[in-house]
Amino acid sequence: MEKSFYFGPGIEAEEKKEYWHGDLWAESPLFGQEKITINREIYYPNEFIIYKENGKRRFGRIRSIVSINDELQIKIQRICTYYELPNNLHSNVHSITSESQLWLIDQHLEEGSIIANTYEIIKKVDITIVRDSTIITNSLFIKEILYKNNGHWKLRDATLDYMHPCEYSALSSPPSSYNNFRILKIFIDIYYDDFGTYRNTYHSLGGVYIQLGNMPFEMRKHLRNHFVLGFVPFGGCFKDFIHPFIKDMKQLEKGILMNIQGRDCWIIAGLECITADLPQGNDLTGCRTCLAKENATDITLDIASISRYHHITNIQFKNIFTALTLEERNNIAKEYGLQTSLPIFDQLQWERHLQSPQDIYHIIAGKTLKLLKLTITMLSPEGERNFIREWKSFEYPKQWSKLPNPISHLESFMMSDRIRLGMVMPFILNRSLTINCLKQQEMDKLQRRIKLNRNQVINAIIKCWAIVAKCSQLTFKISLTIDDRIELERYLKKEREALVELFDDFVGLPNLHASYHLSRHVRTFGTLVNTAVGTKEMVYRKNIEFDLLKYYTTLQAIRHLSDGGIDPRNLQHSVEFMNLFQDFSHLFKDWFIMESSETDNKEFKVCSPSSYFRNIMLRKPVSVRNTNIGIDTVSFRTDLALAYESFGYNSSLINKTCNFYEYASYIQDVHNAEVQCHLSIDDVVTIQVADYGESYAVIKGIFKHKSNDGYLYPFIYVDWFEDICKNHNRLECPIFVLRHDDTYCKIFPLTVIEKVQKVHFVHDCNSRCKDNHNLENKHYLRNDFFFKVI
Numbered sequence: 003m004e005k006s007f008y009f010g011p012g013i014e015a016e017e018k019k020e021y022w023h024g025d026l027w028a029e030s031p032l033f034g035q036e037k038i039t040i041n042r043e044i045y046y047p048n049e050f051i052i053y054k055e056n057g058k059r060r061f062g063r064i065r066s067i068v069s070i071n072d073e074l075q076i077k078i079q080r081i082c083t084y085y086e087l088p089n090n091l092h093s094n095v096h097s098i099t100s101e102s103q104l105w106l107i108d109q110h111l112e113e114g115s116i117i118a119n120t121y122e123i124i125k126k127v128d129i130t131i132v133r134d135s136t137i138i139t140n141s142l143f144i145k146e147i148l149y150k151n152n153g154h155w156k157l158r159d160a161t162l163d164y165m166h167p168c169e170y171s172a173l174s175s176p177p178s179s180y181n182n183f184r185i186l187k188i189f190i191d192i193y194y195d196d197f198g199t200y201r202n203t204y205h206s207l208g209g210v211y212i213q214l215g216n217m218p219f220e221m222r223k224h225l226r227n228h229f230v231l232g233f234v235p236f237g238g239c240f241k242d243f244i245h246p247f248i249k250d251m252k253q254l255e256k257g258i259l260m261n262i263q264g265r266d267c268w269i270i271a272g273l274e275c276i277t278a279d280l281p282q283g284n285d286l287t288g289c290r291t292c293l294a295k296e297n298a299t300d301i302t303l304d305i306a307s308i309s310r311y312h313h314i315t316n317i318q319f320k321n322i323f324t325a326l327t328l329e330e331r332n333n334i335a336k337e338y339g340l341q342t343s344l345p346i347f348d349q350l351q352w353e354r355h356l357q358s359p360q361d362i363y364h365i366i367a368g369k370t371l372k373l374l375k376l377t378i379t380m381l382s383p384e385g386e387r388n389f390i391r392e393w394k395s396f397e398y399p400k401q402w403s404k405l406p407n408p409i410s411h412l413e414s415f416m417m418s419d420r421i422r423l424g425m426v427m428p429f430i431l432n433r434s435l436t437i438n439c440l441k442q443q444e445m446d447k448l449q450r451r452i453k454l455n456r457n458q459v460i461n462a463i464i465k466c467w468a469i470v471a472k473c474s475q476l477t478f479k480i481s482l483t484i485d486d487r488i489e490l491e492r493y494l495k496k497e498r499e500a501l502v503e504l505f506d507d508f509v510g511l512p513n514l515h516a517s518y519h520l521s522r523h524v525r526t527f528g529t530l531v532n533t534a535v536g537t538k539e540m541v542y543r544k545n546i547e548f549d550l551l552k553y554y555t556t557l558q559a560i561r562h563l564s565d566g567g568i569d570p571r572n573l574q575h576s577v578e579f580m581n582l583f584q585d586f587s588h589l590f591k592d593w594f595i596m597e598s599s600e601t602d603n604k605e606f607k608v609c610s611p612s613s614y615f616r617n618i619m620l621r622k623p624v625s626v627r628n629t630n631i632g633i634d635t636v637s638f639r640t641d642l643a644l645a646y647e648s649f650g651y652n653s654s655l656i657n658k659t660c661n662f663y664e665y666a667s668y669i670q671d672v673h674n675a676e677v678q679c680h681l682s683i684d685d686v687v688t689i690q691v692a693d694y695g696e697s698y699a700v701i702k703g704i705f706k707h708k709s710n711d712g713y714l715y716p717f718i719y720v721d722w723f724e725d726i727c728k729n730h731n732r733l734e735c736p737i738f739v740l741r742h743d744d745t746y747c748k749i750f751p752l753t754v755i756e757k758v759q760k761v762h763f764v765h766d767c768n769s770r771c772k773d774n775h776n777l778e779n780k781h782y783l784r785n786d787f788f789f790k791v792i
């Protein structure tokens with residue numbers, strides 16, 4: 003466990019993926035580096051300092067001690083003086099009471115924080131953040147934060163910010179006799195899902211899971227690494243259920259002695275994040291993160307100044323508890339949008355608003371469903387026909403299971419189905435939606451609303467879908483670079499604008515509003531996927547297993563009855579049933595569950611020219627005639643020779659025979675993890691090409707060839723997608739041309755493949771694509787909305 007787990011300071015990474023890339027890990031003493039010694043002085047996060055920046059002395063506040071390239075550095079929140087305030091704010095500061103007032107710069111602005119080397123730290127300094135009105139004189143103080151709203155500089159009260167984690171959690175050091183023990187800090191993530199409320203199932207059962215944030219993402223996403231704490235029984239009380247866990251956690255926050263593989267360690271665990279999808283969901287109550295109401299989707303919403311903060315909510319709770327009558331108590335609670343009792347997790351050290359993020363799985367699925375419903379309701383009968391035709395014939399990613407009919411079965415769509423349909427909707431609408439496809443009154447309504455002509459309305463709907471789909475894709479990215487984070491923020495804004503502009507139903511919608519908080523969650527937890535509930539997939543899988551079990555039981559019952567068995571309810575043979583089925587009895591004879599219908603096919607093992615690929619098996623031979631590949635051509639032989647050269651075989655080839663197959667499977671080592679891969683004809687693969695980066699190709703043939711030394715090697719024959727550096731005008735996806743000719747080398751060792759089916763290409767249809775795609779048109783769109791739902 004110790005080897006693969008991460009215990010250490012927060013890491014300032016270019017590309018954020020893990021929990022330790024987020025602010026919370028770095029800043030909280032329960033998880034990150036709690037102190038550092040510089041010039042024999044110990045510095046802690048949340049302390050104020052004087053440091054050197056470009057040779058000048060400045061005030062700053064230590065946010066965290068982070069590791070950059072294995073070296074500890076100091077992340078500082080910048081502070082400005084009166085003279086450094088933007089000019090337009092000088093008048094806002096009524097009178098300079100003294101030279102002693104300073105301003106914190108919002109740490110999330112680009113100019114809000116800076117990373118300094120330890121030698122740039124000069125000394126500590128006393129600065130007080132004034133959160134109530136009693137100003138302490140004779141000392142430097144801060145009572146306002148400089149920030150930006152909608153591009154304008156503004157000041158807000160210093161109370162309107164999350165406290166530094168050091169202000170609400172403390173690391174208790176182990177007893178002195180344990181001082182030399184290694185301290186391991188564990189990051190606990192808890193997820194409560196009342197899944198009955200979100201699917202059309204009959205039972206409602208709350209599952210509580212925990213995950214360990216110290217696991218790298220690749221490990222954490224596996225099913226076996228979700229630990230089920232238990233299920234809250236029907237009608238049971240969550241508080242009672244969770245009580246023993248809270249008790250343990252309180253102990254763990256203080257630390258316990260544990261022997262790990264023969265070594266005594268001091269273990270500390272802290273609560274990092276709670277994702278709870280309680281029955282009220284996102285749509286019924288106000289926002290749990292801020293105080294937005296009817297204005298929830300306003301473009302100019304000033305989130306920082308309306309956010310809920312733990313220390314402010316504490317005062318509100320106090321007011322609730324001091325109420326004299328029950329009625330008064332309820333009224334106050336209602337006014338604040340709070341419960342009448344403290345959340346049970348308040349017994350632990352946490353910031354209740356910051357550490358209970360909205361779940362992107364619910365947000366995106368909810369938003370997509372709403373947009374689907376609105377779009378489908380607008381369709382005229384012709385629109386429905388066109389839509390269903392394109393929906394049926396669409397070239398879905400191969401690994402998807404069939405989606406239910408969205409017009410008749412929308413209500414039974416599972417969340418993952420909705421998210422998937424969202425990834426292809428822009429293409430389906432782009433193919434099917436014309437001005438006759440909308441009901442007349444809907445078209446009129448939209449024209450009035452957005453003041454555009456009918457063609458522009460159609461364009462606007464398709465573009466809106468493309469923006470929503472792009473937003474989902476960015477939201478679910480498993481790692482985020484700075485550019486990704488900027489793009490995500492830009493797209494979230496575009497999405498709010500587009501949806502609110504087109505549809506009245508989205509105005510003030512809590513699900514859309516929730517996206518306002520996503521950029522904060524990214525900073526706090528590294529990515530959005532980190533706090534997303536992959537567990538839901540597990541719940542689904544569990545349900546699928548349950549369904550299979552049900553089918554299997556039914557089948558067994560039918561067999562039982564047709565074999566002359568007795569149904570205990572009527573205690574006699576079901577004669578009619580037996581008669582009815584005697585002719586079909588063979589149907590029920592040899593039922594068993596197989597992994598795949600091809601398991602009895604012979605497999606051919608071949609050598610691997612790469613140490614990253616093992617166990618390469620070829621299956622299902624096909625004759626070369628059926629492959630449409632000419633193997634007697636000069637270009638085939640040249641390409642094959644080049645492929646051999648790429649792994650160091652330079653002699654001319656003796657053997658001419660190539661045996662083709664439909665499938666290949668192999669084990670690939672990716673970042674020290676073993677990945678079982680399957681490849682088949684027509685799959686799109688990603689290949690890294692020197693000087694070009696990531697390139698895409700379609701597998702046209704998989705074959706083995708005997709080298710001069712008698713070993714059999716696997717090769718692929720491909721058609722390349724050529725990037726023509728142009729984007730589709732409505733969907734903004736890049737256009738590629740599928741090259742069938744032999745301008746580019748077409749044969750490679752199978753081991754050049756980087757990824758299989760990780761990208762999705764869609765035909766860029768023209769008017770000649772009628773019942774079938776007109777394949778003379780070789781233009782394809784890369785589906786930039788495609789992602790794997792974890």
Ligand SMILES: [Zn+2]
Pocket residue numbers: 289290291292293294515516518519
């Ligand atoms: Zn909010």
Ligand SMILES: [Zn+2]
Pocket residue numbers: 765766767768771774775776
């Ligand atoms: Zn087409």
